[in-house]
Amino acid sequence: xxxxxxxxxxxxxxxxxxxxxxxxxxxxxxxxxxxxxxxxxxxxxxxxxxxxxxxxxxxxxxxxxxxxxxxxxxxxxxxxxxxxxxxxxxxxxxxxxxxxxxxxxxxxxxxxxxxxxxxxxxxxxxxxxxxxxxxxxxxxxxxxxxxxxxxxxxxxxxxxxxxxxxxxxxxxxxxxxxxxxxxxxxxxxxxxxxxxxxxxxxxxxxxxxxxxxxxxxxxxxxxxxxxxxxx
Amino acid sequence: xxxxxxxxxxxxxxxxxxxxxxxxxxxxxxxxxxxxxxxxxxxxxxxxxxxxxxxxxxxxxxxxxxxxxxxxxxxxxxxxxxxxxxxxxxxxxxxxxxxxxxxxxxxxxxxxxxxxxxxxxxxxxxxxxxxxxxxxxxxxxxxxxxxxxxxxxxxxxxxxxxxxxxxxxxxxxxxxxxxxxxxxxxxxxxxxxxxxxxxxxxxxxxxxxxxxxxxxxxxxxxxxxxxxxxx
Numbered sequence: 001x002x003x004x005x006x007x008x009x010x011x012x013x014x015x016x017x018x019x020x021x022x023x024x025x026x027x028x029x030x031x032x033x034x035x036x037x038x039x040x041x042x043x044x045x046x047x048x049x050x051x052x053x054x055x056x057x058x059x060x061x062x063x064x065x066x067x068x069x070x071x072x073x074x075x076x077x078x079x080x081x082x083x084x085x086x087x088x089x090x091x092x093x094x095x096x097x098x099x100x101x102x103x104x105x106x107x108x109x110x111x112x113x114x115x116x117x118x119x120x121x122x123x124x125x126x127x128x129x130x131x132x133x134x135x136x137x138x139x140x141x142x143x144x145x146x147x148x149x150x151x152x153x154x155x156x157x158x159x160x161x162x163x164x165x166x167x168x169x170x171x172x173x174x175x176x177x178x179x180x181x182x183x184x185x186x187x188x189x190x191x192x193x194x195x196x197x198x199x200x201x202x203x204x205x206x207x208x209x210x211x212x213x214x215x216x217x218x219x220x221x222x223x224x225x226x227x228x229x230x231x
Numbered sequence: 232x233x234x235x236x237x238x239x240x241x242x243x244x245x246x247x248x249x250x251x252x253x254x255x256x257x258x259x260x261x262x263x264x265x266x267x268x269x270x271x272x273x274x275x276x277x278x279x280x281x282x283x284x285x286x287x288x289x290x291x292x293x294x295x296x297x298x299x300x301x302x303x304x305x306x307x308x309x310x311x312x313x314x315x316x317x318x319x320x321x322x323x324x325x326x327x328x329x330x331x332x333x334x335x336x337x338x339x340x341x342x343x344x345x346x347x348x349x350x351x352x353x354x355x356x357x358x359x360x361x362x363x364x365x366x367x368x369x370x371x372x373x374x375x376x377x378x379x380x381x382x383x384x385x386x387x388x389x390x391x392x393x394x395x396x397x398x399x400x401x402x403x404x405x406x407x408x409x410x411x412x413x414x415x416x417x418x419x420x421x422x423x424x425x426x427x428x429x430x431x432x433x434x435x436x437x438x439x440x441x442x443x444x445x446x447x448x449x450x451x452x453x454x455x456x457x458x459x460x461x462x
Contacts, residue, residue: 051322053354057288061315064295068312075308081299084292091282122353123284123376140389143374145354158371159389 001161002108002224003180004138005170006118006125008192009217010105011132012096017059018194020086024063027079032070041066042197049198053145055121060087091124095132098192100218102134107221109137116141117155117168119175147175149182156183169220173211174201181209188223189213232392233339233455234411235369236401237349237356239423240448241336242363243327248290249425251317255294258310262301272297273428280429284376286352291318322355326363329423331449333365338452340368347372348386348399350406378406380413387414400451404442405432412440419454420444 007013024041025034032040044062045052052058063083067075108114116138118125125143129135140159144151156163166185170176171192178201180187189211214223238244255272256265263271275293276283283289294314298306339345347369349356356374360366371390375382387394397416401407402423409432411418420442445454 051319051354052288053352057283057292061288061291061318065312065315068308071308073308073312077299077302077304077306077308077311080308080311081296081304084296087292088282121284122374123282126376143353145357160391 001115001166002112003115003117003166003168003170003185005168005172005176006116006128007120008171009098009169009176009190010101010116010134011098011128014192014194014196016090016093017196020059020063020090023086024067024083027082028067028070028075030071031074037066037070040070044069045198053121054119055124056087056090057121057124060084091127095128097132097134098217100216104217104220105134105137108224111221112224113139115139115155115159115161117144117147117152118142119144119147147172147179149179152179152185153183156185167224171195172199172201173206174199177201177211178205178209181211187211188220190217190220232346232397233343234346234348234397234399234401234416236399236403236407237347237359238351239402240329240400240407240421241332241347241365242329242359245423245425245427247321247324248427251290251294251321254317255298255314258313259298259301259306262303262305268297268301271301275300276429284352285350286355287318287321288352288355290321291315322358326359328363328365329448331447335448335451336365336368339455342452342455344370346370346386346390346392348375348378348383349373350375350378378403378410380410383410383416384414387416398455402426403430403432404437405430408432408442409436409440412442418442419451421448421451 004010025037028037041062044066048058048062052061060083064080067080067083114137116129122143126141129141142155144155156166163183163185168176168180168185168187169190171190173189177187177189191213214220235241256268259268272293275297279293283292291314295311298311298314345368347360353374357372360372373386375386387397394414394416399407399411399416399418400421402421404420408418408420422444443454445451
């Protein structure tokens, strides 16, 4: 039984957010420099993550609130409408599978049952799975609001899976590795080019555990077949 | 195995939306009369439901777009920020269980496994389940982006349930009754005071099937125990 993260593990995601953050800096540049804009947006996201959740719609609402705040209410309705349009663009963006994912998943589907465990907007995440062209390889897809030990416990119990027989693969140590180790599963870290600041794990928690790190999705079959972890 | 809808079956929901729609009419009253505002908001929701999904965040984004459109871009950033605040209020609103739900669920949990099947924002729906005080009575909670036959088929397959042994209870003929009958399950209609226009079923589809309608959640145990349907 193999668990797979989706965003930035199977396909590109962070990059979409970074592109829009650059447009946002530009939109509010009359009132704030780039660093101030980034910091203000991050603070708004942090303050609202519990109610907005992860995903594009919450990101759009946070950009709106930050633009209103930074401009002291002077930002135009047209610009605020433009931000919603960016969100719609993100939702419709073609899926860009990461290197080696398509051919490797094809191999893995022959040896493992594949369970996608991802967080974000429900419809957006399921839509990406449906559009990615690999839907037929997945056993089930579970979208959760937060990837903590309790969420993994619920997902595995709901699917009748013993954590001791579960291995999770993902790009986030905080969301894909630590909570799975905490409930007695195994986890493999597959770093992506960038890590969102909200996904930075507690260094003490990381120091207390040991987990394999692979350089490429292509390394998974050999590793799961008993090959040595890279680190 | 008993399936339960949540919004407007277990707790009040439509009313929250109607209250905010009234505030919205007021906010845009400089540019549009109430009827025009309602029609424009509905048109925006309809145009965006596939990407926004059901739920509060999509509703907020639709109000923003409609206010910008109706005002020709003249609505202020402060007013657009106010709309987001309404959404936050809705998310934090205390749960109001409908009449008889708490005591009846307690009885039903002794005779059935209870599976909540609901649509909307993932975090918002799970948050309401967690806050409603009845969480311990539910076997599982599945949030789906759309309640069509395929969604029910997936949910039941994922939980290892035979549709023939599944009865769904809910206030929406379109979302809780017709798709369940379509996959060979049973369904009970429990009408709420109002029905959202998006939930109005196709009259031809309704005429082609026969299903029981109960007047109160309190009637469920007797009905499931073999009592006669009301209609």
